[in-house]
Amino acid sequence: MAERKPYHHGDLKRVLVEASRALVSEKGAAQFSVAQAARQAGVSTAAPYRHFRDREEMLDAVARDGLERLAERFRLVTGGLELGSVEAILRIGLAYIDFAVGDPAVFRLMFAELQQKSDGTCDAGEACHMHLLCHVAARMGRAEVDEEVFAAGLPLWTMVHGIAFLKLDGKFGEDCMPVALEPILRNAVERLLPGAP
Amino acid sequence: MAERKPYHHGDLKRVLVEASRALVSEKGAAQFSVAQAARQAGVSTAAPYRHFRDREEMLDAVARDGLERLAERFRLVTGGLELGSVEAILRIGLAYIDFAVGDPAVFRLMFAELQQKSDGTCDAGEACHMHLLCHVAARMGRAEVDEEVFAAGLPLWTMVHGIAFLKLDGKFGEDCMPVALEPILRNAVERLLPGAP
DNA sequence: AACATCATGTAAGTGGCTCTAACATGGAAT
């Protein structure tokens, strides 16, 4: 019988984040409620407030979790590819869009306006951005990510971000895909990025 | 004395939309409440439900209003410019971003996930998109907006949309503007769009 | 081993919110 109510539950915080993530994923951040997350975790509705200041801090935790998972995906899809190759940059863009389509509500939350976003969440977002910029820098033959690299990566980053959001908003017609994405992206990468050395 | 409580208030619906817009603009859609909007309009908290099915339908009305105002801006900034000129397309993009920065919360709402978006709101959004696509079509020497025009406009539309959102999310550093936007946009327009005939 | 402490849980309560139901009012149609 492994089922014995543990002394003080163990790591409720993690369980709550997971429950929150599921709820957001299912119903959207707007419908998310602390009370439901608590019930899902099998604790009283007051328990979450021992681990999170308020509802928003719980959502922030879900956002951060999402950003970290996105960064992990970037690592996965570019594994083994040459730093700064068109292929690698393309894969990052596609992974980004894939994530958005796969878990729209969480993706929205990751880029939503929170009154006060924790430092950890900001860092997690920054890490995602940096992953792209490193490849852009390599493609430009730069050793580090400076202003110029940032400027060069901007149109790509924003374009992919825009595609992701417009897809979520159903702005792409019925089946959500009237045109093939990959060639458009590849074309953009090749045209927008300063050529390799 | 112009202050006499009118028989049945006149056009409460319009007043409520305006109040809602102000509230959303000020506090964000998440903090918006039907009750507050009603109080702001000077009616009971139940009154709004004579004009809107629920809270979401009120937000939808605010979104629609925003989309219509955006379309109006497009008309303004392209007035007198040649159809299909780089200048016109550029102005549309800048107006888009300008709107986003000027009223972030409403802009977010305009592209937010609503459970059920009214047809009117969809149409208003479509009108905005079409405004851009008409210029793109003209630039490509096409008489009408077909699949190819759509595909050509996609990277631009998405890029601008992405810039707007990333700006709102403060992803552009402290002062919200580490690089000049216009040259980047102009560059993108000139490189991405098939040349004029 | 006995005890104090502190993190982490619960129960109960406050005030606000969404939305509904039953009723009120007055403008417009007959």
Added chain:
DNA sequence: ATTCCATGTTAGAGCCACTTACATGATGTT
């Protein structure tokens, strides 16, 4: 004048965020 209906009100059910006061048990001290 009478009726009807759109539009307003009051009252209330049910949910939620968050707080306060209390409970419990793991941990470190003596």
